[in-house]
Amino acid sequence: MIKLRKFLKPFGLSVLAVLILVLLQSLSELYLPTLMSDIVDKGVVTGDTHYIWKIGGFMLLVAAGGMVCSVTASFFSAKVASGFGKSLRRKLFAHVGDFSLHEFDKIGTASLITRTTNDITQVQQVLVMMLRMMVMAPMMCIGGLIMALSKDAKLTLVLAVSLPILIIAIVIIARSGIPLFKAMQVKLDTLNRVLRENLTGIRVIRSFNKVEHEKKRFDTANLDLTNTAIKVNKIMAAMMPIMMMVLNLTSVAIVWFGGIRISNGHMEVGDMMAFIQYAMQIMFSFIMLSMMFVMVPRASVSAARINEVLETIADIKDPTEAATTDGKKGLVEFENVSFSYPGAEMPAISDISFSMRPGEVTAVIGGTGSGKSTLINLIPRFYDVDSGRVLIDGVDVRKMKQEELREKIGFVPQMAVLFTGSIAENIRFGKEHATDEEVQHAAKIAQATEFITNMPDGYNSVIAQGGTNVSGGQKQRLSIARALVRKPEIYIFDDSFSALDFKTDAKLRAALKEETVESTVLIVAQRVSTIIDADQIIVLDNGQIAGIGKHRELLETNEVYREIVMSQLSEEEIA
Template sequence: MIKTLAGQIKEFKKASILTPVFMILEVLFEMMIPLLMASIIDNGVEKGDIGHICKVGIAMAVLALCGLWAGVMGGKYGARASTGFARNLRRAMYENIQNFSFSNIDKFSTAGLITRLTTDVTNLQMAYQMLLRMFTRAPASLICAMVMAFTINAKLASIYLVAVLVLGTCLVLIMSRATKYFQQVFKKYDELNASVQENITGIRVVKAYVREDYENNKFFKAAENVYRMFIKAENIIVANMPLMMFTVYACILGLSWLGAKMIVVGGLTTGELMSLLTYCMNIMMSLMMLSMIFVMVTMSVASAERVTEVLNEKSDITNPENPVMEVKDGSIVFNHVNFSYKKESSEPVLKDIDLQIHAGETIGIIGGTGSAKSSLVNLISRLYDVSEGRVLVGGIDVREYDLEELRNQVAVVLQKNVLFSGTILDNLRWGDKNATEEECIRACRLACADEFIERMPEKYHTYIEQGGSNVSGGQKQRLCIARALLKKPKILVLDDSTSAVDTATDAKIRRAFAEEIPNTTKLIIAQRISSIRDADRIIVMDNGEVNGFGTHEELLANNAIYRDVYESQTKGGGGDFDEASNQGGEA
């Protein structure tokens, strides 16, 4: 974990080294001041030597200014090192997340990743700054003050040793008890973020069903859990300050009582006692800083583990050593493919899929909910890797291709359509960042998106709100199809991407595909048979297996599931696939 995190210091190593150097210099300058103060009292005040007082006073002022300069420089470089460290952590985590395969992403919740990128990294930033500054300053100050105190009077300085041992033992006990609560509190942060994210994403549904009170209560419970965990930890840590102050005042009383007796018998001077009292405060303040560091480090250990977990997660899908850089055509072969989302799963999601699809064919895919239609097409662009068997595109195993080249040639319009904040042109150019406005307009014509875009006041420069909240579901689907077409892919996958489009527009889109991109292999997942009946061939999926594969007429004649669905949707007034297939199963 430490090695992983330390690897993100990178260009801030110099600042990370200079910070403790300046902090040690600050301590050395400060530790010399009490000695000079003793000299002023013993050799200046008591003897009435004004010249000595002025000379030593100037030296103290110079040391104070040098200490101030060292402290400022330590703060400057410490801030630079810690903020740079946090920046590198966030960048490294974000870049690693971008390289995750779908199976890697499935391991983390969205709320958990957000917490790690924000709260956890902030905790590490604060802890790193404290380690560079206070963790250097506190031990250095403690050691220097102890050495100076023992140099002045070893008998009186032994009081500090007792105080340090007692206080150190108590601090270890406090921190060990508080640690377990800090480790749990960040999991509660995930629940809090999940509640906020879910509510904001689904705010329209919340308002439509008048569930504001329910969502308020759910958020309050998540916030209350964070509050209770912090209260439990803070109730333990709160003993730190009283314990610290008790030790400080006990040391002062002990020093004053014993020191006064020693002054009377002549074993100690007044100036030396004043220096010892000053060093007492330095030692106690060092211990107080150490306790604060322990609190911060205790909190940050849990954050460090969570951040390291993301940084160390390696993508399941990587480029081969010598990748193939060209996809010859859009032919697809599934060669006895089995697939599971998790290696330990006993039952595969896809079972012995054996299919051959020719380049330029239009293939319909139909099946009930959970029949693994989306899982099947996700293997083509290598969003997941097969568990057994092979998937070939253009006659070559997809695992041999360069990932970027493969995914540029396999355009997927997923079930969940996502648009980003920006103009319509900005969103379309996700398909091809160099696309001209004319090319964007042509893609929109193919996807029948030009019909509604032309009615907008600013047309293709209309601003799309985050998530596409200012366009309808059907409009969003057509924009996503146009975006995919701009990639000029050899394979186009439409994963139930026209479900929110009316049947007339759906027919126009299919006709445009047949006329304008005849050489592109088109895979169309649909629930309506009308969307795929004109396809060259149709795959019927059932429980992760291919139940039928053929033309519309062949399946009507030979496949009971397809025939039942067709009859329910034509004679029964447009029935649902799941309902029809269940009726067929009962029959």
């Protein structure tokens, strides 16, 4: 948690105010037993009513001042903790946004969500307690001991016996709980992952009648978390009975030995009453510490998980001195490119060399696992190549700023992703300040105008979370419109026509050809009909180029391409 203290810097004055207010509150609470002692010894015993009213009124003022300090400190501590949580979440979100796909794969999406929400909440809750108790508990403990010693030094020997017992109990319980808190957060990750998979894959689960199977899988993860939580709470629950038993036995011992000292004339009744209160304050300061020991272990685990994300350095960074392109507008070149996923035994692609020029359509085709998606992910630099170079307009993409690089690209992913909001907002995701005319034009080219105008609110119709209220083909067309509105130099379509019928596919490609006449177009497809008119077709097989050429040329000379074509088209269509 110490590493996260830098996020408290903007709230320095508020933290200082909390510490001062808590200090004043502690002083008021330490002063009250002495005033009560004076009332008993100098007022009640002597029958001085005026003195009782005088000191009693002063006690009320001191108590009221302590209450005001307490309420104000609570306000500022809550404000600091909320601001701290907000800053930390913003920093974590921004930092994760810079991750390459490799870091997402390494940490896991479910875990990143847990760390950004639950883990930060845990740290935030402990911060509120720490701001109040890290001053109050030591102050009440040390101040209480000093005041108790001032009342009767010999009677403090009772505390010399009880306090070590209390400290040993707290340490043992805390050491037992910390590993379990760590396990709880990991199991919470697992529960989140199962829940997320269940909600996003509900159609598949129902279609395969796996609802009961998923219920059992969720119950297993839920029970695992519950059992760990019960175990850790049992350990922590033992703390309060132990502390109350020690506290009550200490009170009995003080009254016993204090009574003896009063009868011997070594102590006043008021002093013994004050001593009991100071003893209670000392013991309650340890109860406060014990509460922190309950919360801090879990928060320290959460803080470590947050720090793990913040300290994870993204593989892909902007260069110190970024290069700029020379204005060739969209020339893409692969020079002997090879790439392997972390931990993979074989490279996903190896020794890939080809070029794509503005005004041309380049298509990539190949079997499942041949490296098509891997190849296109290297262009916007979602991953960095292991060897070779990917060049745009003669500049290595690793020497360009990521923002500048991706500004040149209109990317349509294989899985069409839409965001909660209107259709117009989803299309404008490609170009924030696009006019209504630009949005409508992009939708027209993407063959989306018809279904948009048939929706109740047209372009203002709301897309549900995950795009669940539109079909797969409609999702793809909106994704294509999002790329088109950007008017980039390079278009990348990653199997983005698979959900379209043949008629819509043909119309869309014809409209695209006119729209992208000055741009470089890369299409990854499974259907031969989608790429049959491409200026060059790259055939991938097991991560290597099996052939490059036009449809007719490859049909005659390339065995891999011929097998793909024969599996999809009849002899009449081929002819």
